[in-house]
Amino acid sequence: LAEYKIAVLAGDGIGPEIVEVGVAVLQAAARRFGFGLHFEEALAGGAAIDATGEPLPAPTLELCQASDAVFLGAVGGPRWDELPAHQRPEKALLGLRSGLGLFANLRPARILPQLVDASSLKREVVEGVDLLVVRELTGGIYFGNPRGIFPEKKQERRGVNTMSYSESEVERIGRVAFEAARKRRGQLCSVDKANVLEVSQLWREVMGKLAPEYPDVELTHMYVDNCAMQLIRWPRQFDTIVTGNLFGDILSDEAAMLTGSIGMLPSASLGSSGPGMYEPVHGSAPDIAGQDKANPIAQVLSAAMLLRFSLGEGAAADRIEQAVQDVLDQGYRTGDIATGGHQPIGCRAMGEQLLAALERTDGS
Ligand code: NAD
Ligand code: IPM
Numbered sequence: 001l002a003e004y005k006i007a008v009l010a011g012d013g014i015g016p017e018i019v020e021v022g023v024a025v026l027q028a029a030a031r032r033f034g035f036g037l038h039f040e041e042a043l044a045g046g047a048a049i050d051a052t053g054e055p056l057p058a059p060t061l062e063l064c065q066a067s068d069a070v071f072l073g074a075v076g077g078p079r080w081d082e083l084p085a086h087q088r089p090e091k092a093l094l095g096l097r098s099g100l101g102l103f104a105n106l107r108p109a110r111i112l113p114q115l116v117d118a119s120s121l122k123r124e125v126v127e128g129v130d131l132l133v134v135r136e137l138t139g140g141i142y143f144g145n146p147r148g149i150f151p152e153k154k155q156e157r158r159g160v161n162t163m164s165y166s167e168s169e170v171e172r173i174g175r176v177a178f179e180a181a182r183k184r185r186g187q188l189c190s191v192d193k194a195n196v197l198e199v200s201q202l203w204r205e206v207m208g209k210l211a212p213e214y215p216d217v218e219l220t221h222m223y224v225d226n227c228a229m230q231l232i233r234w235p236r237q238f239d240t241i242v243t244g245n246l247f248g249d250i251l252s253d254e255a256a257m258l259t260g261s262i263g264m265l266p267s268a269s270l271g272s273s274g275p276g277m278y279e280p281v282h283g284s285a286p287d288i289a290g291q292d293k294a295n296p297i298a299q300v301l302s303a304a305m306l307l308r309f310s311l312g313e314g315a316a317a318d319r320i321e322q323a324v325q326d327v328l329d330q331g332y333r334t335g336d337i338a339t340g341g342h343q344p345i346g347c348r349a350m351g352e353q354l355l356a357a358l359e360r361t362d363g364s
């Protein structure tokens with residue numbers, strides 16, 4: 001019997017509510033498909049600051065390094081917003097990403113047919129959308145130096161961040177994206193701001209040099225401002241998008257709305273070896289935290305990605321994704337995806353329906 005160790009970082013806000021559902025779904029899938037999961041919880045984000053004074057205590061990073069995968073809810077919230085950047089809850093995420101070498105962030109945005117009317121865009125625009133944002137996750141302006149708030153003149157300070165990418169950083173995310181595009185519809189759109197930024201000129205050049213190695217993939221380039229518009233105008237033109245850390249952060253939230261709600265979007269963060277980290281694209285949603293209103297589906301779909309990418313349990317992952325479709329077919333909706341005829345249900349009730357659907361599918 002295969003036995004895997006999963007580090008669970010529930011975090012802040014709605015994190016604990018949705019992670020509870022995600023863990024229950026993973027347990028049910030493990031029972032059903034005959035493998036063992038051993039969960040170990042650790043502190044991260046605001047919860048860790050409150051308990052230890054640090055957003056990412058050393059034992060948390062060590063646990064993650066010694067696990068097969070990391071399952072994270074969300075971190076952050078208004079209570080910690082006044083702290084300096086390096087002490088904020090968000091630093092836990094950034095520290096995990098760099099500490100585990102997770103340079104490739106996969107953010108698939110696929111509209112489920114049941115939700116075409118939940119999007120704020122017209123049905124004919126979002127129907128059939130199925131795209132993947134490959135976001136570089138350990139470089140760019142999030143990590144560049146110099147950074148800080150520096151005194152300049154009397155009574156005037158300057159805030160500084162640096163966007164920088166080395167050729168090898170671009171090449172390795174480029175390879176992940178070409179490989180992903182190859183397994184999808186063979187179209188890769190590299191998004192940059194090469195009309196203004198040198199960092200983007202180099203990015204574009206490196207992507208172009210990789211292209212001949214992937215003759216089955218068609219590489220195109222697009223400026224990020226145009227891409228933001230094209231995602232809303234005609235999202236079906238996109239298959240795989242590859243972009244830097246900041247542009248990928250923004251474009252993936254935008255892509256989320258094509259699927260009906262940001263509460264639907266999962267992600268996987270992968271390195272070249274070691275454990276991957278799986279978390280929803282959304283944040284800790286302080287406005288609905290503690291009210292049993294959160295949509296747990298992004299967390300549950302992240303669990304499916306964990307099974308598929310880190311544990312090689314593809315059949316269990318498929319089953320979880322089917323269970324999501326089943327509960328939507330049955331008409332169950334949390335508030336964020338409820339339209340017209342639906343009476344919204346809570347996070348916990350959605351979790352119970354997902355578990356019931358997991359037990360039921362296959363008729364066995
Ligand atoms: P957010 O994604 O938390 O919330 C944006 C909006 O989407 C809110 O109205 C929220 O209620 C809604 N929403 C998000 N997830 C939902 C879900 N599962 N179900 C239903 N509605 C959902 O973004 P924000 O408000 O800008 O950020 C809040 C905090 O989260 C900040 O501290 C931010 O830094 C942090 N954050 C963390 C992560 C992460 O841990 N991965 C990601 C993004 C933001
Ligand atoms: C995300 C979040 C994070 C990011 C923050 C919370 C550090 O927005 O995972 O998309 O900007 O990467």
Ligand code: MN
Nearest residue numbers: 249250253281
């Ligand atoms: Mn984000």
